[in-house]
Amino acid sequence: MAESPGTVVRTPKSEATRTLIVETALRLFQENGYAKTTMRAIAKEAGVSVGNAYYYFSSKEQLVQGFYDRIAELHERACEHALATEREFAPRLRAVMHGWLDVAAPFHEFGKQFFVNAADPDSPLSPFSTDSSPAREAQIALHRRVLDGSTVKVDTELRPELPELLWLYEMGVVLFWVHDRSPDCRKTRLLIDRTVPLIDRVIGLSRLRLLRPVTRDIVRLIGDLVRSDDPSA
Amino acid sequence: MAESPGTVVRTPKSEATRTLIVETALRLFQENGYAKTTMRAIAKEAGVSVGNAYYYFSSKEQLVQGFYDRIAELHERACEHALATEREFAPRLRAVMHGWLDVAAPFHEFGKQFFVNAADPDSPLSPFSTDSSPAREAQIALHRRVLDGSTVKVDTELRPELPELLWLYEMGVVLFWVHDRSPDCRKTRLLIDRTVPLIDRVIGLSRLRLLRPVTRDIVRLIGDLVRSDDPSA
DNA sequence: GTCTATAGCAAGATAGAC
DNA sequence: GTCTATCTTGCTATAGAC
Numbered sequence: 001m002a003e004s005p006g007t008v009v010r011t012p013k014s015e016a017t018r019t020l021i022v023e024t025a026l027r028l029f030q031e032n033g034y035a036k037t038t039m040r041a042i043a044k045e046a047g048v049s050v051g052n053a054y055y056y057f058s059s060k061e062q063l064v065q066g067f068y069d070r071i072a073e074l075h076e077r078a079c080e081h082a083l084a085t086e087r088e089f090a091p092r093l094r095a096v097m098h099g100w101l102d103v104a105a106p107f108h109e110f111g112k113q114f115f116v117n118a119a120d121p122d123s124p125l126s127p128f129s130t131d132s133s134p135a136r137e138a139q140i141a142l143h144r145r146v147l148d149g150s151t152v153k154v155d156t157e158l159r160p161e162l163p164e165l166l167w168l169y170e171m172g173v174v175l176f177w178v179h180d181r182s183p184d185c186r187k188t189r190l191l192i193d194r195t196v197p198l199i200d201r202v203i204g205l206s207r208l209r210l211l212r213p214v215t216r217d218i219v220r221l222i223g224d225l226v227r228s229d230d231p232s233a
Numbered sequence: 234m235a236e237s238p239g240t241v242v243r244t245p246k247s248e249a250t251r252t253l254i255v256e257t258a259l260r261l262f263q264e265n266g267y268a269k270t271t272m273r274a275i276a277k278e279a280g281v282s283v284g285n286a287y288y289y290f291s292s293k294e295q296l297v298q299g300f301y302d303r304i305a306e307l308h309e310r311a312c313e314h315a316l317a318t319e320r321e322f323a324p325r326l327r328a329v330m331h332g333w334l335d336v337a338a339p340f341h342e343f344g345k346q347f348f349v350n351a352a353d354p355d356s357p358l359s360p361f362s363t364d365s366s367p368a369r370e371a372q373i374a375l376h377r378r379v380l381d382g383s384t385v386k387v388d389t390e391l392r393p394e395l396p397e398l399l400w401l402y403e404m405g406v407v408l409f410w411v412h413d414r415s416p417d418c419r420k421t422r423l424l425i426d427r428t429v430p431l432i433d434r435v436i437g438l439s440r441l442r443l444l445r446p447v448t449r450d451i452v453r454l455i456g457d458l459v460r461s462d463d464p465s466a
Numbered sequence: 467g468t469c470t471a472t473a474g475c476a477a478g479a480t481a482g483a484c
Numbered sequence: 485g486t487c488t489a490t491c492t493t494g495c496t497a498t499a500g501a502c
Contacts, residue, residue: 040477051487055486198454205444205447217431287494
């Protein structure tokens with residue numbers, strides 16, 4: 001009971017074993033893909049028993065969380081420079097999106113499994129589930145930085161919702177990327193390069209009086225959907 | 234060689250067994266979920282051997298195809314009336330979307346697995362994979378009927394792409410539905426009721442000169458992405 | 467061509483001893 | 485915390501009945 005909720009006290013020893021297992025798993029996932037990498041192989045390669053691997057990770061899927069964390073960390077670092085120097089919205093967003101692709105590239109093959117988990121609402125690894133909320137919030141915060149650090153002018157009602165909308169856009173791109181079989185994922189790059197200016201333009205247009213009702217409806221809809229989370233609609 | 238390609242000649246007997254197996258499986262999936270339903274249990278419940286089940290369905294996943302087919306068939310029938318009588322675009326689209334929810338409702342719990350497969354590009358059951366192309370094409374054709382049978386006026390460049398865009402919209406709604414935990418999936422209903430008028434309005438606006446460039450960019454982007462399928466971009 | 471029975475493998479997961 | 489042994493289950497293989 002001395003532990004703070006959500007955190008687990010970890011001895012240096014257990015931490016070391018844990019890290020060893022997850023790093024071994026991630027390496028094998030990259031080399032042979034998720035399906036072909038067995039728990040037995042991970043355990044053997046890491047020099048621990050299968051039971052021990054399961055002591056730290058309740059399932060093979062749980063090991064994928066390591067993937068999320070690793071990517072998020074690398075991604076944030078990869079965006080740092082662009083976010084610190086560039087002031088225009090479109091290039092900022094573009095840098096963040098391409099940065100994600102750069103970071104995720106080595107995991108493309110294995111990334112399938114990533115999104116398979118993502119799509120399963122019962123999986124604790126789903127980006128929509130409460131479990132992975134911190135990762136989701138961090139990503140939304142990144143998009144808030146994209147917006148706040150830029151010179152773009154946004155409809156005042158739309159602005160607070162925009163980071164979450166951009167995150168949704170990112171999820172869509174990720175979904176596309178997972179399915180992208182083109183060399184070097186060129187199609188995903190193309191998708192980004194063509195949608196970013198579109199988004200930029202639409203955000204600009206959001207302030208037009210003619211489009212105000214549309215903008216307002218979208219903002220209201222999101223608000224209602226989020227708000228109707230607990231109370232009976 | 235007497236068979237037409239893509240079709241399998243089925244004796245009444247084999248057809249009966251096949252149906253028996255898939256219906257048993259679907260029932261057990263509904264009752265206990267996909268993961269907890271074993272092939273052994275399906276075979277036992279259907280009164281056939283495991284080997285026989287595998288004779289008809291090469292894998293457990295293949296049984297999920299029965300789910301797709303069933304839903305698609307029921308959905309089309311459920312939409313028939315509305316598509317035959319209603320002439321306005323928004324109510325037509327609304328009827329098709331709510332019709333899908335009605336039909337899919339009993340499978341909501343099990344539907345997770347449905348979308349898990351859908352998200353895996355390597356799965357032959359993915360709606361994006363070529364294997365399930367017929368199902369996808371059928372669904373796009375349904376949206377073409379929604380459009381063609383309506384009185385809505387659409388930008389001429391946008392029109393041919395719209396059925397596929399509506400299908401994408403439907404995929405998004407399905408994704409939302411899979412994650413929807415609200416009673417009777419009220420949130421998904423809300424999502425439909427609020428997004429359909431929005432779509433209707435945006436389609437109307439697509440003909441405005443001011444938005445023409447945006448519309449054109451979207452159409453071009455889709456064209457480029459589809460076209461760059463085989464040749465080196 | 468349709469089906470049973472059964473044996474067996476591989477791999478995810480668990481139990482219980484230490 | 486860690487291990488070994490065992491269980492479960494998706495799936496395959498085979499041999500044979502009708």
